[in-house]
Amino acid sequence: MILEILGGLVAFGGLGLAMSARVIKQFEQGLVFRFGKLQQGVRGPGLTMLIPGVDQLRKVNLQIVTLPVPAQDGITRDNVTVRVDAVVYFKVQDPAKAVVNVEDYRFAMLQVAQTSLRSIIGKSELDDLLSNREHLNQGLELMIDTPALAWGIDIDRVEIKDVALPESMKRSMSRQAEAERERRARVITADGELQASKKLSEAAGTMEQTPAALQLRLLQTIVEVAAEKNSTLVLPFPVELLRFLERNTLTDQPAGKPAETPAETPAVAPADKAADKAVEARADKAVDAPADKPAGELPRGDAEKSAVREGDSTA
Numbered sequence: 001m002i003l004e005i006l007g008g009l010v011a012f013g014g015l016g017l018a019m020s021a022r023v024i025k026q027f028e029q030g031l032v033f034r035f036g037k038l039q040q041g042v043r044g045p046g047l048t049m050l051i052p053g054v055d056q057l058r059k060v061n062l063q064i065v066t067l068p069v070p071a072q073d074g075i076t077r078d079n080v081t082v083r084v085d086a087v088v089y090f091k092v093q094d095p096a097k098a099v100v101n102v103e104d105y106r107f108a109m110l111q112v113a114q115t116s117l118r119s120i121i122g123k124s125e126l127d128d129l130l131s132n133r134e135h136l137n138q139g140l141e142l143m144i145d146t147p148a149l150a151w152g153i154d155i156d157r158v159e160i161k162d163v164a165l166p167e168s169m170k171r172s173m174s175r176q177a178e179a180e181r182e183r184r185a186r187v188i189t190a191d192g193e194l195q196a197s198k199k200l201s202e203a204a205g206t207m208e209q210t211p212a213a214l215q216l217r218l219l220q221t222i223v224e225v226a227a228e229k230n231s232t233l234v235l236p237f238p239v240e241l242l243r244f245l246e247r248n249t250l251t252d253q254p255a256g257k258p259a260e261t262p263a264e265t266p267a268v269a270p271a272d273k274a275a276d277k278a279v280e281a282r283a284d285k286a287v288d289a290p291a292d293k294p295a296g297e298l299p300r301g302d303a304e305k306s307a308v309r310e311g312d313s314t315a
Contacts, residue, residue, distance in 0.1 A: 022204040024059060029095045031058040042095055060095035064156055065106070069113045071164070074121030082129060083164035084121055088113050088144065089156040097152025105151050109144070113158075116143040129163045136160060 023046070024030045030043035032071060033056045050057055071085035090109060092098045098105045120140050121129070141158040148155055165173075207213045219221070 010045055018051045022048050022050055022057050024048055027063050028061055031095055031099055058099055059091055060098060064089055064091045067109055070118055072114060072118050074118050076121060076124055076126050078125045080126045081166060084117060084160060085162055086117050086158060086160045088158050090153050092152060093154040094152030102151045105153060112144055112147055118139055133160050156169060164294045
C-alpha cells in the first residue's frame, strides 16, 4: 500500500516536472507571465522550469525577419504614376516591448512599411526613384524606424526592389535615350571631322611647300587602289600637267601669227527641191503625149519621178 502511494507520488511528480519543463532554442528568448503579469527578466536558451497552471511562457524569435512590402501605387512629385515595392529587414531588440506594447509586431511593421513607402513616393521625383535609390532607402528606413523603436524592433535595412513605369512613359524614355545617343554620335563625328580637317590643312601646307610630296601621295594612292583585286584601275591625271602643256604650246607658236582656225565648210543645198521641180516640169510636158501605152506601164513623168525618189532614198 505504501509502495503504491509512493509510486503514485513519483508518477505525479514526474508528470508535473514534465509539464513545468520548457526548452528555449538558441535564437529565442522567453517571457514568463505569472497570473497574467510579466515577470522581471527573460529566460535564455536552454531548459527552463515553470509552475504548472500558474506560469505561461511566451517565446520570441530574435532572428532577422525578411518582410516583403507589396507594390504600392503612387504619384511622384513630378506627376508620374509609378508602382513601387520594397523589402524590410528587421529583428526584435526588446522582447518585452515587442510582446506587450503591440499586439502583432509583424503586421504592424507591414502596415508602417506600406504607408511609409507611399509617402516616400509622393515626396520624390522619378529620376530619384530610378537613379538615387540609396538616399530614398535611408529616408524610408528613418520613417519606419521611428515607430518601431517603441515596439522594441530594430530596423536592419530597407531596400526598394522595383519601380514599374507605365508603357507610355517607357516609350518616352526610350525615345529620349535614343535621341541622346544620336546627339552624342553626331558630336563625336563632328569632332572627328574637325580634327581631320586640321590635319588635312597642315598636310596641304606641307605639300604646297614641297610639290613633289603631292606626286608621292598620288603614287601611294594608286598603290593602295591597285592592292585590291580590282579589274579596273582609275589613274588620275594631274590638272597641273595639262596647264604646263598648254603654256608650252602657246610659247612655241611664232609671235604675231594668229592661231589657225579650221576652214568653214560651204553649206550644201539640199537636192530634194531641185529634183522635185525637174520631175514636175517633165510631168507637165508628158501631159500632151499620146495615151496609147501598154497596160501596166506608168506614164513617163511618173516613172521619172519615182526613179528620182528611189535614187534619193538610195543616196
